[in-house]
Amino acid sequence: MKCKLICTIAATASLLASCGASAKSDLQRTEINQGWTFSRADSSAWLDASVPGTVHTDLLAAGVIEDPFYRDNELKLQWIDKKDWIYKTIIKVDDKELDKNRIEILFEGLDTYADVYLNDSKIISADNMFRTWRADVKQVLKSGDNELKVYFHSPIRVALAKYDSLSYQLPCFPTNDQSYIGGLDGKMVNMHNRKTASHFGWDWGPRFVTSGIWKPAYLISWNGAKIENIHYQQGKIDKEKAEVLAVVELDAAADENVMVKLSAKGDKLAEQGFSLKKGLNVIELPVSIKNPELWYPAGSGAQPLYDMQMEISKDGQLLDRNTQKIGLRTIRVVQQPDSVGASFYFEVNGRPIFAKGSNWIPGDNFLPRFRKPQYEKLMTDAVEANMNMIRIWGGGIYEDDAFYQVCDSLGILVWQDFMFACAMYPSDNAYLESVRAEAIDNVKRLRNHASLAIWCGNNEMTSGWHNWGWKNRKSYTDENKKEMWDGYTRMFFEMLPEIVNQYDSQRFYWASSPSSSFTGIQNNQSGDVHYWKYRGKKLPISVFRTEIGRFMSEYGFNCSATSKTVDKYTEEQDRDFLSPVYKGHVKSGEDPELTIYYMDTMYRGKTDFYSMIYISQLFQADALKFAIEQHRLNMPYCMGSLYWQLNDCWPCSSWSSVDYYGEWKASHYFVKKAFERTIVVADVNPESGMITTYGITDGDKVENVELSTTLIDFNGNVLNGAKQTFTLGENTSTKITEGKIAELLGTNAPTDCLLTLELKVDGKVIAENIAFFCEYKDMKLPASDVKCKFATVKDGIEVELTSDTFVRGVEIAVAGEGVFVNDNFFDLLPKQTKKVFIKGDVAPKDITVSDFSKHKK
Ligand code: BMA
Secondary structure (H helix, E strand, C coil), rough: CCCCCCCCCEECHHHHCCCCCCCCCCCEEECCCCCCEEECCCCCCCCCHHHHHHHHHHHHHHHCCCCCCCCCHHHHHEEECHCCCEEEEEECHHHHHHHHCCEEEEECEEEECCCCEECCCEEEEECCCCCCCEECCCCCCCCEEEEEEEEEEEHHHHHHHHHHHCCCCCCCCCCCCCCCCCCCCCCCHHHHCCCCCCEEEEECCCEEECCCCCCCCCEEECCCCEEEEEEEHHHHHHHHEEEEEEEEEEEECCCEEEEEEEECCEEEEEEEEEEEEEEEEEEEEEEEECCEEEECCCCCCCCCCEEEEEEEEEEEEEEEEEEEEEECCEEEEEEEECCCCCCCCCECCCCCEEECCCEEECCCCCCCCCCCCHHHHHHHHHHHHHHHHHEEEECCCCCCHHHHHHHHCCCEHHHECCECCCEEECCCCCHHHHHHHHHHHHHHHCCCCCCCEEEEEEEHHHHHHCCHHHHHHCCCHHHHHHHHHHHHHHHHHHHHHHHHHCCCCCCCCEEECCCCCCCCCCCCCCCCEECHHHHHCCCCCCHCCCCCCCEECCCCCCCCHHHHHHHHHHHHHHHHCCHHHHHCCCCCCCCCCHHHHHHHCCCCCCCCHHHHHHHHHHHHHHHHHHHHHHHHCCCCCCCCCEEEECCCCCCEEEEECCCCCCEEHHHHHHHHCCCCCCEEEEEEECCCEEEEEEECCCCCCCEEEEEEEEEEEEHHHHHHHHEEEEECCEEEEEEEEEEEHHHHHHHCCHHHHHEEEEECCCCCCEEEEEHHHHHHCCCCCCCCCCCCEEEHHHHHEEEEEECCCCEEEEEEECCCCCCCCCCCCCCEECEEEEEEEEECCCHHHHHEEEEHHHEEE
């Protein structure tokens, strides 16, 4: 624990009376969200605006533009980022407020190049959307009406000037800055700004380079002292006691004697007096919590949160109050050297955690549209799918407080990148200083969250520099290269770790994802791994059997959005995988052709549009299931599997498992099963001719577990079967059996049968799975005939499905909005009865059932 004292504080507890502060604080904080209008700088037409908001969404609300996400509207709206825009409103201030000792304006986020004027005095000149901007406005404000005006310079024109002033082009991954859509003549400028990189077009995202007051703005006035920031540093934590040191920054309007009271869950922990000096003070309040309830990631325990409330008062008058929730736990990243390299895993409260999760991109290209309910929905989807970790990828944003609050309460650990992705960035001092301010702001804002597990410098910059040919580009002189690499070193090996060490010393910092060590290029023996190579070479998905690192922080499979979502952004004539509109929503460059390749080689599906949507989803689902199972069966060598990507920022084809409108793709159902606490897997390896079974659990050791394997044909006839009793190891993968595929199959053809697996404890099934012996396209599936019975139940409908024969990938499609099917795309075993619950206002006529055999040639 450490803290920097800015001035000498005398603890004067005995001199001051107890708090007893009145409920209403003297500090006044008013959100400036009313009466905003906006205009193009070269026009005099003023329209209503929303703050927080963006120019694009304001233009949409005003009816000036059509929905940017519809069809190819993206191409028609590229003019917006070339313009300057002005926002203005009136702030009313009365004499009482004006009399306060201190008055400031705080912008939590300005996107991006903004000059702020109050009554025609320039008070802020902003150039970084990731940091807060504030100004002391006591001298500029007047009683009555005050005009607040924000002038946004075109981010593109500012960035182009920066681009042109550099003698060389900073490298950037080609599909990750789609400048050609914006008419920039190939000039990739995203990295010249401190702004969401994906706004410039990404391999899953549109190119809409926004401007706007994207986070709340406040007018804050006070007389006594304002709580600037609190750092709840967690010391020794065990069952008996948790030691917490509250390090508090207080901004005092004058020299003051104040009382500071800290309580948790309503119980007073400490109360102490302090003498403050005018200006910024740092005080410390050590407290201890008896018999603490510890916080765990989802699946490992509960998520108790302590409501911490701090009150600052003077003579019984409350000056300011701050409440926030903290979770008590220890967390560390363990890199234990071993015979191959070194481990890389998270340990919470002394227990190793296999990280099950996905990567997160901004929830909406127009960021302010994504708020707490949307965060709650998506993170609940993540927990429903048995995840315990999410990686906030570096080309988006440091998310809103609401995001981390949701993660704290649901038990989702957060891997937090700093905002750098897939490019080299400028390294001049001004740029570095801007990053410094941004990093300090965000580290201080987020460090109290129980869910925050790791800070990571950037996404794929080490890979880009060393592996993607950047450092060897012929166009660079030695001097250029030195400048870029020196900048990289200063930023990611020096400045950011120093900031984390200074402001959040209890958290682990990792310079780049992926890397094998603090400075090392990724490998499968240490550190974290992004595995994408299969795409370029069109390798079979079975390559995921061998490409396994210690912690898989990215890998993924592209597919279509759900048909419901595709129908929303297309018209009839667009509904073709190769139509310009459909392809305009597939940003990855290689897709949809690459997806079509896998669909064809693995499934041989029909080529009508909706069959292709179905097959592309099944492909993604099967592939993710395979990869996750491989990662988990290699536990504890591999201790993390975060697939790319959970969500979308617009309706599109991508690697997401939940699409832009929140619909679960087939993969989300498969991921949910593959991430169950305990799973059973049969690894059928045609290359070696072997079949190996595994029991894998995140839980405790279980003795006398029974594995039943049954080989059946597609009509349900039992061809072979075995039972095995074994001990399931604690928090690991246990190999149960190994044998020859040929011996198991005997005279049965691989195309005609499947293997069911069941793990039982005391007669109760704890895990089940199915394994196949050939490519899906070669399976000789009988024509399906699924019978459905419907029953109206509370909040929806229950469907009971049966079939005489085996049915692959049963899809239950439901017309209408706001419906949720609790299981989907599942395999139905012969004569099995399967019950599915459909939540929502649905009738049987809205429900269509199909399956793989119907979409297969
Ligand atoms: C990863 C990410 C993203 C990208 C994704 C899919 O490497 O870091 O930049 O969108 O791959 O290509």
